[in-house]
Amino acid sequence: MTSFLNNYKMTNNLSLLVILFSCIAYYLFAYQTLRTNFSQVLSLYSFLFVCFYLLYNHSQLNFKTLIYLGVLFRVLFLVAIPNLSDDFYRFLWDGRALFNGINPYLILPKNNPNLIINGSNLYQGMGSMNGSHYTCYPPLNQFAFTIPAIFSDSHLLISTTVMRITLILSDVITLFFGIKILKELKLNTRKILVYFINPFILIELTGNLHYEGMMIAFLSASLYFLFKQKKHLSAILFAGAISIKLIPLIFLPVFYKKLGFKKLFIYGCIVALVNILLFLPFASKELYSNFMSSIELYFQNFEFNASLYYIVREIGYRIKGYNIIQSVGKTTPFIIITITLLLSFLRKNNLKQTLITSMLWVICSYYFLSSIVHPWYIAIPLFLSLFTKYSFPVIWSFVVILSYSAYVNSSYKENLWLVGLEYILVFGYLFAELFQWKFNRKKNL
Known part of the structure; x- marks a missing residue:
C-alpha cells in the first residue's frame, strides 16, 4: 500500500480537479470563514492540506506550473480582509501614523483614537489589548507598514490589498x-514548493498579512550571499531581517564557525550599525523605554499555544499555587542562550547544511520553551527545514491550526486537549525522524 502511494501519479485531469477544489476552498477560507467557526476553519484547512499533499507528491504537473499555481492561490486572497487575525489593524495604524509624521513608538492608540484618519475604527479592529501598549515592531517593518498609507491613508480595502501585494x-x-540555496546545497529544488504552495504559508502570511514572509525574504537572501562569500552584503540583508522581526538575532552566534571570531565580529558590527541607522529617524528619549516595555510585557504576560512551558506552568501551580509566568519569562532567555551557544560551538557549522540545521534547532528550542507561539511563527522553522533532512515543521504547519480553537468564544480560552494533541503529533514525528536518522546512521557504519 505504501509503495503504491509513493509511486501513484495523478492524471492531469485529476490534477486540474484538485486545483479547482483548492481554489474553491481558498475562496471560502478568505471570504466566507470566521475564526470563531472553528469547525469550518479546521475542515477547510485540512482539505487544503490534502490537496497540497496530492499536488506536491502525486501530480505530474511540472515545477514551473506548480509555482504559477502558488501565485494564483495568493491572488485569490488579494481583496480579502483578514479574518483569522486582527494584527493588521495595528500595522495600518503604525503605518498611517508614520505617514502623517507621527512617531509610532511614542503613541498609544488607546489614548489617541482620533489622531489619524479612521483611527478609532482601526483601534476597535485591533482590540484594546493591542492598542493599550506601545508598538514593538522594528523600524524597517514600520517603513513597510507605511507603503499602504502612500496609496490610501483612509480606505481599508486599498490598504490591505497593497499590503498583501x-x-x-x-x-x-x-x-x-x-x-538558489537548494542548488548550492545540491538538494532537489522542488523542495521549495513545501513552502511556496503550503496552505499554512498562503493563509497565515498572504491571507492574514503577517510580516514573517518579508523577514524570511531578507533571511533567505542573506543566507545565500553568506554561502557565496559575500559577507558584507549578507550582513546588511541579515540586518534587514532583524529590522522586520527581531527573532533572527538569535541566529547570529550560529555563524561563528562559518565566519570565525574576527569576521563574525565585523558581521555583527554591520548588523548593529544598519539597525542603529534605521532606528535614528525615530530617536527620542522615550523610544527605548517604550519599545522595551512592550517586549517585556509580551514575554512575561502573554500565553498562547505553548508546549513545554504549559507543563512547567502546571508544575508551578502545584508547587507555588499561582501562575509563574513572570519568573519563567526571566529564566527562559538564559536557557535559550545556553542552547544556542552549545549548538554554535559544538556543531560543525562551517558546513552549510549543518549551519542551517543548527538554526532550525535554535528556533525550535526557542518556540518549544516559549509561553506564546502564534501560528505564523512556524513559518521560520518551516523555511529552514527545506534545507535539512527534517520535515517535522511541515507537520507542525498543519497541526498548528488546532490552536485556533481558542477563538471559538470571546474569552479566548484555549482548549488544552487540542494544544496537547498538536504537540504530541509534532514531538512524536520529531522523535520518529531522530530515531530513523540514528538507525540509518548505525546501519551504514
Whole structure:
C-alpha cells in the first residue's frame, strides 16, 4: 500500500480537479470563514492540506506550473480582509501614523483614537489589548507598514490589498533565493514548493498579512550571499531581517564557525550599525523605554499555544499555587542562550547544511520553551527545514491550526486537549525522524 502511494501519479485531469477544489476552498477560507467557526476553519484547512499533499507528491504537473499555481492561490486572497487575525489593524495604524509624521513608538492608540484618519475604527479592529501598549515592531517593518498609507491613508480595502501585494512579492523573493540555496546545497529544488504552495504559508502570511514572509525574504537572501562569500552584503540583508522581526538575532552566534571570531565580529558590527541607522529617524528619549516595555510585557504576560512551558506552568501551580509566568519569562532567555551557544560551538557549522540545521534547532528550542507561539511563527522553522533532512515543521504547519480553537468564544480560552494533541503529533514525528536518522546512521557504519 505504501509503495503504491509513493509511486501513484495523478492524471492531469485529476490534477486540474484538485486545483479547482483548492481554489474553491481558498475562496471560502478568505471570504466566507470566521475564526470563531472553528469547525469550518479546521475542515477547510485540512482539505487544503490534502490537496497540497496530492499536488506536491502525486501530480505530474511540472515545477514551473506548480509555482504559477502558488501565485494564483495568493491572488485569490488579494481583496480579502483578514479574518483569522486582527494584527493588521495595528500595522495600518503604525503605518498611517508614520505617514502623517507621527512617531509610532511614542503613541498609544488607546489614548489617541482620533489622531489619524479612521483611527478609532482601526483601534476597535485591533482590540484594546493591542492598542493599550506601545508598538514593538522594528523600524524597517514600520517603513513597510507605511507603503499602504502612500496609496490610501483612509480606505481599508486599498490598504490591505497593497499590503498583501508587498507580502506576495516577498514570497517570490524567498522562492528565488530558496531555489538558489537548494542548488548550492545540491538538494532537489522542488523542495521549495513545501513552502511556496503550503496552505499554512498562503493563509497565515498572504491571507492574514503577517510580516514573517518579508523577514524570511531578507533571511533567505542573506543566507545565500553568506554561502557565496559575500559577507558584507549578507550582513546588511541579515540586518534587514532583524529590522522586520527581531527573532533572527538569535541566529547570529550560529555563524561563528562559518565566519570565525574576527569576521563574525565585523558581521555583527554591520548588523548593529544598519539597525542603529534605521532606528535614528525615530530617536527620542522615550523610544527605548517604550519599545522595551512592550517586549517585556509580551514575554512575561502573554500565553498562547505553548508546549513545554504549559507543563512547567502546571508544575508551578502545584508547587507555588499561582501562575509563574513572570519568573519563567526571566529564566527562559538564559536557557535559550545556553542552547544556542552549545549548538554554535559544538556543531560543525562551517558546513552549510549543518549551519542551517543548527538554526532550525535554535528556533525550535526557542518556540518549544516559549509561553506564546502564534501560528505564523512556524513559518521560520518551516523555511529552514527545506534545507535539512527534517520535515517535522511541515507537520507542525498543519497541526498548528488546532490552536485556533481558542477563538471559538470571546474569552479566548484555549482548549488544552487540542494544544496537547498538536504537540504530541509534532514531538512524536520529531522523535520518529531522530530515531530513523540514528538507525540509518548505525546501519551504514
